[in-house]
Amino acid sequence: MLQVDKLTKTYPTGQKALDACSLKVEKSQVVAVIGPSGAGKSSFIRCINRLVEPTEGQIWLDGSEVTALAPDQMAKMRRHMGMIFQEYNLVERLTVMENVLSGRLGFVSFWQAFLRKFPQADIDRAFDLLERVGLAGYENNRADALSGGQRQRVGIARALIQEPKILLVDEPTSSLDPKTARTIMGLIAELARERGLPALINIHDVGLALMFAERVVGLSEGRIVFDGAPDEVDEQILTRIFGEADWRQTIRHAAEDAEALERRRAAAPDGGDGAEPAWQSGAAR
Amino acid sequence: MTGDPSMADGIYTPTGRRIWRRRSRPETLRRFGLWLIGVMIVVWAITGLNVHWPFVLDAPQQVADLAGRMMPPAWSFTGEIVAPMIETINIATLGTILACVLSIPVALLAAQNTTLNRTTLWIARVIVVTSRSINELVWAIIFAAIFGPGPLAGVIAIGIRSIGFTAKLIAEGIEEIDRGQVEAIAATGASRAKVIAYGILPQIMPTIVGVVTFRWDINIRQSSVIGLVGAGGIGITLNSAMNLFNWPQVTIILIAIFIVVMASEWVSNLLRKQFT
Amino acid sequence: MSATDGSQAASASTRGRSWRKPPMIANPVLRYGLLVLLAAYLVYAVDDVNFDLARFIAGIPKAIDMAQQMVPPDFSRWQLLLDGVLESLQMAIFATAIGVVISIPIAVCAARNMVPKPVYLAARGYLGVVRTLPEVLIAIFLVKAFGFGAFAGMLTLTIASTGFVGKLLAEDIEDLDPGQVEAIRATGGNWLKVLLFGVAPQTLPRYIGLCIYRLDINLRESTILGIVGAGGIGATLYNSFGRYEYDFSFAILLSIIAIVLVAEWASGAIRARIT
């Protein structure tokens, strides 16, 4: 699906943000990219959809070489990559519906977009998604009237309505309070699984990463220093990624949380949809 | 503007008593020098005025005389200035609409973050500077020469004159937008035009409305004089009244201009409050 | 990953539900009424200004012709050009120097917190008239009173400066920190002392900024007042157009643009330094 080969990014300032990073995501899985601030997480994810232009290396998505595309082809390619941002990046003065529908911009003509005449299929999808992320009835609210958690839900819907082949998620919870952060992280992980989407999620909160991801990639000073399952992550590895600190608490809490989550999932007969998991309650907060 | 008195090394009299002065000696000298240069420039300026003192001494008499001839206003003329006054408003409004339409693309090219390349940035800047530096009267002269005298020349003159002002302020608005919102739209695979329509336009809409209504107010005032050089509106009526020395008519025209300009300022403030 | 996956989680109730952006004006009668009015106004206004496509198109070759005659600009009569430019500069500088001084008493009189109501109203009335009337109209009347030439132009710019600086300075005085003024009053200062030690220090930086800004505006305006006979380069420009000497007109226009740019740059630089 996604293959990154020796990706290097050097900014015009001379700052080397990424140094020959290689990564392969072969199946639909939630991959958490963890690392301290400044490690290059954002640069990594932004190089994939070329919001940041890679300096060296190659990126492949579903067999096409992303790094070789001309600008107009790159726009087409971006339709297949859904992105979710830390600061939500909703167009503040537009309605929730317009923000969700903007995920379809790559598929409609300019005048359709300009006049807000989207195909009925897109509008159906938008209503479905709004309901799914817990914002049914909010379609005509303006984005700047929403709370942080609600905004990120709109951000998720905007990314998913693209029907992407991959989700690129950059610190989705860093602007949220701890409880909302969990809820949102859970929602993203669940939606990705539900749709069989691989998701690359930057996150500096190790607890959340261990709790929701199936694979953890550790980034430190522009290099990938760890790549493995959440239960392989121990004190030593976290020290390698983040530096010296007391990691025992973090790991224990994450393990307990993950267990609790697993129990709840097992209790729900149809894989989590019927019962309302803890992180899904209080949807429109 | 207050100089900082250096407390460390105070000033002492020969007898050793410390005294206080607002500024140190070099600072005082520098200020004196600047004032001297300023006064010399002003003195030079007055030499150029070629004052004819007999005229100036005569002026109070002339003013009184003119004022006497201007009174009472020719109220009966009111009916005849309605049409040219409306034409003035129309010139200002259409000119503003023209400027609004043209200045959005110019503003996009004149903003660092949306321009296409260095060449387009420079072209847009030259348009802005030219439009802003040349007065509407001069633009009116130029367009009256091109399209013939009349309100059409006035509309185009007002429009071209306003582009610089509106485009400059809108471009400054564009340079201050939140880049994250634009980036998010670009990340969905939207083309450049769609990024502008969804990511940029909603963000700068309040700026556009504010700037354009503000400019409309200015244009009402300015389009009342472009008739003096043949570009339509109440200025033409004023010009002919003055050429005929019909001062009571001139008075009523001035009153009309005054009222309309005041009203437009009021309307423009109201609109800006409504929309921003 | 396809549409069917999306529908899995959604209820069927939303299928086929249409969506339209909520209009700015909710009442449809009012909305369409305003639209129709606007369209009608545009049609009428375009007709009122005698917009004639044929005439517009006929103007295009004339414009090209004019542009061709303009280049290259003709600087051969630089003496005439220089005289006009210098006269404009002199008008602008002298008018600013006097105007900003006269503005001070006017501003004090137009500040609600400094003077009795009748004085305030009179001063505000003066500012209202001066600021509302276009400068060119003021110039026309001063030309009638003082004859053609730079003196009338200088007076025009002086009066306009008092309107501009007077109004903005008056607003500053009204906004000042009452505490500092009270402090001076408490020491037993009279009205003049309050003005000198309480008001002046607080408003001075802004006042100097306003003076420089106004100098910038006066420099621009001084280049066109000649069109109505009030001195400066404007008369030369107007005449050159009248004689179809477009290459000379272009030279003058370039000079004006240069003056405006230098003035704007200098004014911005000075204001940035002092504030």
Ligand SMILES: Nc1ncnc2c1ncn2[C@@H]1O[C@H](COP(=O)(O)OP(=O)(O)O)[C@@H](O)[C@H]1O
């Ligand atoms: N636009 C930029 N220009 C210059 N340096 C940058 C830019 N963006 C990021 N960097 C630098 O690259 C490094 C990695 O940054 P980033 O990818 O944002 O890390 P993270 O998301 O992990 O915090 C940092 O040292 C940062 O200072």
Ligand SMILES: [Mg+2]
């Ligand atoms: Mg980051």
